[in-house]
Structures are given as structure tokens and as C-alpha cells.
Amino acid sequence: MLNKVSMSKKRSADHSENLFAFYQCKARSWESAAQGMLKLSALIAVVLLLSCVSAVAQKSRQQLEKEKRENMERLQELQGILKQTTEQKRATLGQLKAIKQQISAQNRKIDLINDDLKLMDSELNELQQAKIALDKDLEKLRDEYARMVYNASKRNNSLNELSFLFSAPTFNQFLVRYKYLKQYTDEREKQVAQMKKVQSLMIAKSTSISNKKKDQENALKSRIAEGKNLEQLRGTQDKVVKELSSREVEIKGEVAEVRKANKQLENALTRIIQREIEERRERARAAAREKAARDRAEREAAARAAAERAKEKDNDKEEITKTEPPVAKPEPKKEAVNDDGMNEEEVSLASSFAANRGRLPWPVPGFISDGFGTKEVLKNVFQENQGVDIQTNAGTAVHTVYDGVVMDVTNMGVMRNVVFVQHGDFYTVYAKLKNVNVRPGQKLKARETIGVVATDGDGVSEVNFQIWKNTSKLNPEVWLRPR
Secondary structure (H helix, E strand, C coil), X not given: CHHHHHHHHHHHHHHHHHHHHHHHHHHXXXXXXXXXXXXXXXXXXXXXXXXXXXXXXXXXHHHHHHHHHHHHHHHHHHHXXXXXXXXXXXXXXXXXXXXXXXXXXXXXXXXXXXXXXXXXHHHHHHHHHHHHHHHHHHXXXXXXXXXXXXXXXXXXXXXXXXXXXXXXXXXXXXXXXXXXXXXXXXXXXHHHHHHHHHHHHHHXXXXXXXXXXXXXXXXXXXXXXXXXXXXXXXXXXXXXXXXXXXXXXXXXXXXXXXXXXXXHHHHHHHHXXXXXXXXHHHHHHHHHHHHHHHHHHHHHHHHHHHHHHHHHHHHCCCCCXXXXXXXXXXXXXXXXXXXCCCCHHHHHHHHHHHHCCCCECCCCCCEEEECCEEEEEECCEEEEECCEEEXXXXXXXXXXXXXXXXXXXXXXXXXXXXXXXEECCEEEEEEEEEEECCCCCCEECCCCEEEEECECCCCCEEEEXXXXXXXXXXXXXXXXXXX
């Protein structure tokens, strides 16, 4: 009997020792498990890194979406302008210019769709790489968890754990064993939580991949549709060019009339600017003469007062001595006059205007239908422009591009009403206005309304906008902010 009890105690002790060895082994494995968790964290870090890359791509995505919105707004604006010009029964140069701008915007739209597709490829690749990493991560987690469950099942679970705890020879051993058991249980819970997290990430990535593929399909369909629209526009352009070419003599006559009007406008503005410069210089010279006269009078009065004081002093003396005449002060040099005779306010305004090169607001919304200088609008038909023509919608208000003073308001035939605004030694011109609501000498602020755009007999509404520095013509396109 004693032998049986002894053998039972021995088996219980051996079992406890086996359990202790098992948990010691697991404790040693926890270090490697912790390293495994570090690797697991590294895999998740890869996923997070891919998410960071996606964040950078998101910035590109936001920029692309912004460009797409702006181009769409431009297309809608051009469609409105083109509709206005196509209401006429015959083709016009204004219609041709609008079609060319719409073709340009349509090409840009297709380019943006292609950029979108490339970006989608990159985003899809990132999502797939992240999913592959998560697949490997989940597989390792499942294998580790399966081993832990299998090993635990061989130890009869809670009964063996209790036996393991209470068979400890000392209280300290009891605490050590309890710590091992708790760490083991915590490790299993962590692995379950980690698997759930990875599974959730995988579902999210799979959904994103599916949505991205749908976006790609829609973008491809859109590219095909926009390509067809582009071909239709090119067909319309060919028809307009053909019709205009058949009326070459008539078109050349119209262009010649516009050229003559431009020359008249140029001559008129040159005369106004030269007169203004001469008047400013004369005002500056007159002011300098007045100042010199005042200074001379002040010096003479000071000399006379000094002589009187010296004479009174000499009369008080018994012996009259000659007093030296007061030393004449050298006449100060005349202040240099600005080459253009501008005052400080005008100099400051000119400097501020020059600093806004490339940032000036547009006088009207629309597009540049005729650029600065000479260009061929049709075969053998050349057109010259002292500024730029901006085609817009009928009835659009015209605004100043900067603070200034109205120099003159006049009517010049084909150029309709014209407003000249001075900005120091810079000048802006707004021609082809239906009506004007400013007067000469009036001070204006930037973006202030000065009139309404005129519409010609062909249904074209455009403003001729010019920038001059004294008598030199500048290209307004480089002064206006990009659109």
C-alpha cells in the first residue's frame, strides 16, 4: 500500500515537473515568440508604410482631382462661348478660335484621364502588395496559434494547470508558475486579437482593390467616350476651316479692318501717353522751379537780416569798422526729376504693379482667342494684336486688373468703347466694351467694374486687353495669372 502511495506521489511530482518543464520551455519560447511578434509588427509596419506611401499618393490624387475639376469648369465655360458663336448661320473666326480652345481642353481632359489610370495602377499595386503581406502575416499567426492550442490540449487544461500551481514546493515557486501561466494565457489572447486585426485589414484591402478596379473600368470607358468627343470637335473644326477658307477674300478684309482699328488704337494711346509724360515732366519742372525760387528768396532774406544785425552792432561801437559781408551760401543743387516726372505715389504704384507680373486677375473670364503679336489665323491670313483678345460670354462685366486712375474714355469704331487706365508709368487698355461706367480722372481699385463686354455681329463677345510701360507694348499673357 505504501508503495502505491509512494508511486502516486512520484507520478504526481513527475507530472508537475513535466508541466513545469513544459511552461519553462514555453517561457523560453516566449522570447522567440516575442521576436516573432516583432517580425509580425514589422509586417504590419510594412502595411503601414504602404499606407504612408498611399498618403503621398493621396496628395497626388487630390492634385489630380483638382486639375480635373478646373479643366471641367473650363470645358463648360468654352461650351457656353462656343454655343453663342455657333448660333450664327455662317462660320466665323471667333467660332474657330473657340473650337481650337475646346479641342485643347478636351486633349487636356484625356491626358488627365490617362494620368488617373496610371495613378490607379500605382494605387492598385500598393493595395495588392499590402494584401500579400497581410496574407503571410495571417498564415504565421494561425500556425502559431494552432501549435499553442494543440500543446495546451495535451495538458488537460485547467486541472493540470491547478495541479501544476499547487504542487509547487515553495511559495516563490508558486508565484513563478503563476506568472508563467498568466504569460501563456495573455500570449494566446494577444494572438487571437492580432489575427482579428489582420483579418480586418485584409477585408478592407480586398474591398479597396475591388473598388479601385471598378474605378479603372469607369475611367477606361470615359477615355473612350472623350476620345469620340475629341474626334467630333476636330471634324467640326475641319468644316469651319473649310468654310472660312472658301471666304478667304472676305476674311482678309475683316482682318484688315481689325488691323486698321488696332493701329488707330495704338496711335491714340501713344499720343495720350506721350502727352501725359510731357505734362508730368512739366509739372515736375514747374515744381522744381518754384522750390528753387522759394529757396533763393529764403537765402536772400536771411542775408538781409544778417546785414541789418551787423549794422546795428557796428553803430554801438565807438570806432566804425568795416564788417565783412556775409558769406553767401552755395545754392543747393536742384532735386533730380524723375525721367517720367512721376511723384512718390505714382512711383510706388508703378513698382507695386510691376511686382504683380504673372499674378494679375483677368479682366473677364474666358480664354485668350487671339494672342499678342502676329500670327496666322488661316492659311495666308495673318492677324496682329497689340495685346490679347479674351473671348467670353455675352453681357459679362469687365474689371480693372489693378489700382489706377482712368486716363481717358473714348469710342473707336470697330474697337467700340475703350478705357485707358494709368498705374504710374504702366497703362492698361480695355477695348471692345458695349458700355462704360467710369470717367476720366476717376480712381479705381483692382477688380472694379468699368463696363460690359460688347458682342459683334458674328455673336463673338471679347475684350481686347493691353498692357503698356510708357510707350512700350508688353505681352499681357505673361502678366495675367495662369488659368
